[in-house]
Amino acid sequence: xxxxxxxxxxxxxxxxxxxxxxxxxxxxxxxxxxxxxxxxxxxxxxxxxxxxxxxxxxxxxxxxxxxxxxxxxxxxxxxxxxxxxxxxxxxxxxxxxxxxxxxxxxxxxxxxxxxxxxxxxxxxxxxxxxxxxxxxxxxxxxxxxxxxxxxxxxxxxxxxxxxxxxxxxxxxxxxxxxxxxxxxxxxxxxxxxxxxxxxxxxxxxxxxxxxxxxxxxxxxxxxxxxxxxxxxxxxxxxxxxxxxxxxxxxxxxxxxxxxxxxxxxxxxxxxxxxxxxxxxxxxxxxxxxxxxxxxxxxxxxxxxxxxxxxxxxxxxxxxxxxxxxxxxxxxxxxxxxxxxxxxxxxxxxxxxxxxxxxxxxxxxxxxxxxxxxxxxxxxxxxxxxxxxxxxxxxxxxxxxxxxxxxxxxxxxxxxxxxxxxxxxxxxxxxx
Amino acid sequence: xxxxxxxxxxxxxxxxxxxxxxxxxxxxxxxxxxxxxxxxxxxxxxxxxxxxxxxxxxxxxxxxxxxxxxxxxxxxxxxxxxxxxxxxxxxxxxxxxxxxxxxxxxxxxxxxxxxxxxxxxxxxxxxxxxxxxxxxxxxxxxxxxxxxxxxxx
Ligand SMILES: Cc1cc2nc3c(=O)[nH]c(=O)nc-3n(C[C@H](O)[C@H](O)[C@H](O)COP(=O)(O)O)c2cc1C
Ligand code: SF4
Ligand code: FES
Numbered sequence: 001x002x003x004x005x006x007x008x009x010x011x012x013x014x015x016x017x018x019x020x021x022x023x024x025x026x027x028x029x030x031x032x033x034x035x036x037x038x039x040x041x042x043x044x045x046x047x048x049x050x051x052x053x054x055x056x057x058x059x060x061x062x063x064x065x066x067x068x069x070x071x072x073x074x075x076x077x078x079x080x081x082x083x084x085x086x087x088x089x090x091x092x093x094x095x096x097x098x099x100x101x102x103x104x105x106x107x108x109x110x111x112x113x114x115x116x117x118x119x120x121x122x123x124x125x126x127x128x129x130x131x132x133x134x135x136x137x138x139x140x141x142x143x144x145x146x147x148x149x150x151x152x153x154x155x156x157x158x159x160x161x162x163x164x165x166x167x168x169x170x171x172x173x174x175x176x177x178x179x180x181x182x183x184x185x186x187x188x189x190x191x192x193x194x195x196x197x198x199x200x201x202x203x204x205x206x207x208x209x210x211x212x213x214x215x216x217x218x219x220x221x222x223x224x225x226x227x228x229x230x231x232x233x234x235x236x237x238x239x240x241x242x243x244x245x246x247x248x249x250x251x252x253x254x255x256x257x258x259x260x261x262x263x264x265x266x267x268x269x270x271x272x273x274x275x276x277x278x279x280x281x282x283x284x285x286x287x288x289x290x291x292x293x294x295x296x297x298x299x300x301x302x303x304x305x306x307x308x309x310x311x312x313x314x315x316x317x318x319x320x321x322x323x324x325x326x327x328x329x330x331x332x333x334x335x336x337x338x339x340x341x342x343x344x345x346x347x348x349x350x351x352x353x354x355x356x357x358x359x360x361x362x363x364x365x366x367x368x369x370x371x372x373x374x375x376x377x378x379x380x381x382x383x384x385x386x387x388x389x390x391x392x393x394x395x396x397x398x399x400x401x402x403x404x405x406x407x408x409x410x411x412x413x414x415x416x417x418x419x420x421x422x423x424x425x426x427x428x429x430x431x
Numbered sequence: 432x433x434x435x436x437x438x439x440x441x442x443x444x445x446x447x448x449x450x451x452x453x454x455x456x457x458x459x460x461x462x463x464x465x466x467x468x469x470x471x472x473x474x475x476x477x478x479x480x481x482x483x484x485x486x487x488x489x490x491x492x493x494x495x496x497x498x499x500x501x502x503x504x505x506x507x508x509x510x511x512x513x514x515x516x517x518x519x520x521x522x523x524x525x526x527x528x529x530x531x532x533x534x535x536x537x538x539x540x541x542x543x544x545x546x547x548x549x550x551x552x553x554x555x556x557x558x559x560x561x562x563x564x565x566x567x568x569x570x571x572x573x574x575x576x577x578x579x580x581x582x583x584x
Contacts, residue, residue: 320510
């Protein structure tokens, strides 16, 4: 396993909001190089890097920026937005970037501003990260004083400012269009697409939006070249990924691994294996909206292609490890309660579907379930996936279908009134 | 209303900063909520219909229209905390504070709430008190944390 550190090289080594220490440790070299290049050349490097969006949807960033660059400026300047909503349960990598090296993200956004001629940038940071918002604001202030933000940045004539905007506790605001609505001060319900935000985003103006980790990769790509970035990872997934290891594993935390590392190496190597000498039951990959799968798939490489071939997706990079003392039905109920809470209520399949799923799971965990309930879950899952308005409702059923697939016998046992791991009350009454 | 005016000034009466304004006001309330008079005042000052402001307030999970305790204790119940024993933490807090989730202690010091993941899964089971996060909780460390807030009061 290589140990190239692209994102975490300064973690813990510099004062997070200090421009001096950031620059002394190699910071702003990407921006310095970028301003000597043509926008098209920078975009080509990002394309060569095979950088995929780290927010969950894995859209190729170079392609996104190329499309955005092609949109004329006739209506006015483009906005640069950073998605720092990080609401996906099990995800805490953006928190690490912002708390330990926020200027790396700011540098990435500034390179974007240079390409697009953007004047205003926004970091939409979840309300729960109020402490981190202060670090961001301080880093922005220091960068402005040092001439890396504000008027005529490094003599290029570029004027670019960044504002930190707080979320207020709504997971759906991580979705592009809902996020933009929220910055506008409104309820964060997703918009109909098209228009896409690249054409009409914030204030209906062309908008470039990326995840924290995506922006954080940009300075290194510009500095070292896209092909160098690609060579760190696999043939089709460039660079490294910050993986968030949580649950019943010995060493929880954020790990920067090159693409191509297997899930087994991450969990048993870096993570030290399952805690308390227990055995693995399943892994929930990519956050609550990701797939759950047992040990057999652990040799899959962390690589967009390999994961896809196995029906998995990397999502945000959350890896939740669950040991065999836990019950899949009880766990699934917890997960679906999350989506029930967070559904914005705009469309019926998601608003009702999540609620009905929680009801059914409540029946199953209290011993009141029936055989038909498992079919109902499958049917609801299909309807939600196919007819929900946004990604929340479309992907909420993924843990349902994957757990039903891999742990059918355990669901059957609950139908028969038995919880094999003894976690569910099976009392026959509503809790 | 002086406090409210100050916050409105700070955000230059910008409608798009409604959420930011409400967040600051909720902090200033001392009881983790948005008093009705304040909200009405804000709506007028920003020249927005009350229903729009209420729509925003009720959409976002962090806002409350009812007074809460001085310290808001949030117990994370999402997957990673769940498999790391958050239920035990919740039961302990219920016992220690003698309240159920959604309730406030008689002395007005604490409100207990169940929350979704706040990105502290690497130290699960985790709780949040105000802006502070506490993790890797055991019965003893949890009791010590609560005690420190009681002593500070
Ligand atoms: C319900 C929902 C929640 C999302 N939450 C986040 C989030 O917290 N952070 C994030 O970066 N992307 C999130 N996304 C994905 C974004 O919509 C978007 O694809 C991403 O921010 C684009 O940036 P990227 O290309 O750099 O990944 C979410 C999507 C959905 C549907
Ligand atoms: S899928 Fe869910 S979150 Fe998305 S618009 Fe519909 S109700 Fe809202
Ligand atoms: S699951 Fe509890 S903080 Fe993330």
